[in-house]
Amino acid sequence: xxxxxxxxxxxxxxxxxxxxLKGIDLTVGKNEFISVMxxxxxxxxxxxxxxxxxxxxxxxxxxLEGINVRTLSANQLAEVRNQKVGFVFQSFNLLPYxxxxxxxxxxxxxxxxxxRQRRDRVMNLLAQVGLAEKVGNKPTEMSGGEMQRVAIxxxxxxxxxxxxxxxxxxxxxxxxxxxxxxxxxxxxxEGHTIIIITHDQNVAKQTLRTIxxxxxxxxxxxxxxxxx
Amino acid sequence: MKPSIxxxxxxxxxxxxxxxxxxTILAIAWGTISIMLLLAFGEGLKTQMFxxxxxxxxxxxxxxxGQTTIxxxxxxxxxxxxxxxxxxxxxKMKMPELKNVGGEYTRWGVTIRYGEKxxxxxxxxVYPCFxxxxxxxxxxxxxxINDLDMQEKRRVVFLGDKIKEKLFGPEDAVGKQVLINSxxxxxxxxxxxxxQMSMYSGPDEQKAVIPATTFAxxxxxxxxxxxxxxxxxxxxxxALEKRVFEVMGARxxxxxxxxxxxxxxxxxxxxxELKNIMFGLQLFLGLxxxxxxxxxxxxxxxxxxxxxxxxxxxxxxxxxxxAKRRYILSQFLIEALTITFAGGSLGMSLSYILTEGFKxxxxxxxxxxxxxxxxxxxxxxxxxxxxxxxxxxxxxxxxAMRAASVNPVDSLRYE
Numbered sequence: 001x002x003x004x005x006x007x008x009x010x011x012x013x014x015x016x017x018x019x020x021l022k023g024i025d026l027t028v029g030k031n032e033f034i035s036v037m038x039x040x041x042x043x044x045x046x047x048x049x050x051x052x053x054x055x056x057x058x059x060x061x062x063x064l065e066g067i068n069v070r071t072l073s074a075n076q077l078a079e080v081r082n083q084k085v086g087f088v089f090q091s092f093n094l095l096p097y098x099x100x101x102x103x104x105x106x107x108x109x110x111x112x113x114x115x116r117q118r119r120d121r122v123m124n125l126l127a128q129v130g131l132a133e134k135v136g137n138k139p140t141e142m143s144g145g146e147m148q149r150v151a152i153x154x155x156x157x158x159x160x161x162x163x164x165x166x167x168x169x170x171x172x173x174x175x176x177x178x179x180x181x182x183x184x185x186x187x188x189x190e191g192h193t194i195i196i197i198t199h200d201q202n203v204a205k206q207t208l209r210t211i212x213x214x215x216x217x218x219x220x221x222x223x224x225x226x227x228x
Numbered sequence: 229m230k231p232s233i234x235x236x237x238x239x240x241x242x243x244x245x246x247x248x249x250x251x252t253i254l255a256i257a258w259g260t261i262s263i264m265l266l267l268a269f270g271e272g273l274k275t276q277m278f279x280x281x282x283x284x285x286x287x288x289x290x291x292x293x294g295q296t297t298i299x300x301x302x303x304x305x306x307x308x309x310x311x312x313x314x315x316x317x318x319x320k321m322k323m324p325e326l327k328n329v330g331g332e333y334t335r336w337g338v339t340i341r342y343g344e345k346x347x348x349x350x351x352x353x354v355y356p357c358f359x360x361x362x363x364x365x366x367x368x369x370x371x372x373i374n375d376l377d378m379q380e381k382r383r384v385v386f387l388g389d390k391i392k393e394k395l396f397g398p399e400d401a402v403g404k405q406v407l408i409n410s411x412x413x414x415x416x417x418x419x420x421x422x423x424q425m426s427m428y429s430g431p432d433e434q435k436a437v438i439p440a441t442t443f444a445x446x447x448x449x450x451x452x453x454x455x456x457x458x459x460x461x462x463x464x465x466x467a468l469e470k471r472v473f474e475v476m477g478a479r480x481x482x483x484x485x486x487x488x489x490x491x492x493x494x495x496x497x498x499x500x501e502l503k504n505i506m507f508g509l510q511l512f513l514g515l516x517x518x519x520x521x522x523x524x525x526x527x528x529x530x531x532x533x534x535x536x537x538x539x540x541x542x543x544x545x546x547x548x549x550x551a552k553r554r555y556i557l558s559q560f561l562i563e564a565l566t567i568t569f570a571g572g573s574l575g576m577s578l579s580y581i582l583t584e585g586f587k588x589x590x591x592x593x594x595x596x597x598x599x600x601x602x603x604x605x606x607x608x609x610x611x612x613x614x615x616x617x618x619x620x621x622x623x624x625x626x627x628a629m630r631a632a633s634v635n636p637v638d639s640l641r642y643e
Binding site: 049052054055074075078079081082083087089093094095097106107110111154155157158 | 240541542544545546547548549550551552553554555635636637640
């Protein structure tokens, strides 16, 4: 699924150079359920951005489902994000002026799916996350948990194998957070690969493998060792 | 992207920056009005100029006899060249390229009397082809001088509409007798009112005209004041001029290269020049209008930059879920075009209402009969729409390119 070989990422702001990732070697197989932990500034988000093809490594090699990401054009990267990856963010990142239906529909629009199929797919997804009743609601008319469920439905729109979640429960109360994690668990059982970035030990405990980052390197890649 | 989303995004933006958006739309409308009204003004002026020029006659050349300046075949310089009726026939015979050839005698201070009214007027003796080439069209119920009048030297007179008004008032003139220098003439027609800016001996509406042959017999004139010809091909006047000098030079024994031997007024060529001048004027007016529209375009670009800045995060979200650059690009381009055309259609409708309204106000003035009235034509509409489209595109493309080139990671972090 994911194959990283000595991936580095450097940021340059003015004259200051900052290396967020200092050589990451990582393999993630099909249908894994992973959490990524580490202190602030350890490179968690950078790692997720690279995994999700929002960003490309400065050096090293990253293969996503066998595709070498560094060789892709901006448009091809957009297509990969659209088809192969689903993002779930801490702050939901829904379009504020669009309804739940429209938010979930957008990735399908980008993919060029026909109207009737779009409609069926969106209704199924919203039913799957338990929001069939809220199809016409805008984000301002929903609770945090509901917004995050819309975001998950959106992430699933084009049936990607990989779901990346950056602190998905960070802005939610523990009850809603638990529900979200349950949805992820269910998706894992259906065959998706799930990677959750989190600060929360309780979330990490629910996953099967925990990768720990420290100062841009992998402290513990979680293979073989049981989560703490 | 569904149109409904585009519209709802536009409306949301509109609410968010209502004042700025309204001002921008008004600026575009104002620019559109100025370009449209200036072009409409030019169009009205052009129409009026051509109408005025047609009063003299279309595609004609007027010829006066001059004086030779080059010695020719033993004859010295300074000889006067004067035309007779035979010259008219000769030119017609020698030059089949000409559709019409005519000549004119004129005389000022001829007394014309009807009943108690006596006026001293301008009288001309003309050929029947003047009806067509000099636009002496008769009002209903009358006719112009014809070939029989010429042959039989009939004592018939065709009146300009102003002179008829002076002599007869509202009374019908056709068939009545007037005395021209105490000789009775029958009125056969009255000229239709026409606009005439170009003239060589006063406006036609002030003239009385009689057959050239009658004129020569009555006043004993031997020489025509001028000749007029009209080529079959209106584009050919310039080329035919040389041929006319050769033909007339051979007959009157002057050097065809002697430019002073004949005075030529090429009305057809003038019309072409006028057309070019009017085109230049319209281009100039259009440019002025275009400038103010351009400033409005800067306003659109500005509002687009602001809107893109405020929606950086939204752009990031869309990129994260798979929007290609061209999608982001077209979204903002459509928005810029929407603003431009919202302002543009407002401006166009207002301009149309203004010009149509102005047309309906009944003002009679010399200025208006010279300038014409602003007219919005289909051409102007198409030009303005094209300019607006170009402007909307230009003011949208740069902000949109900026939007499409943002880094998705940075824009997702943007607050």
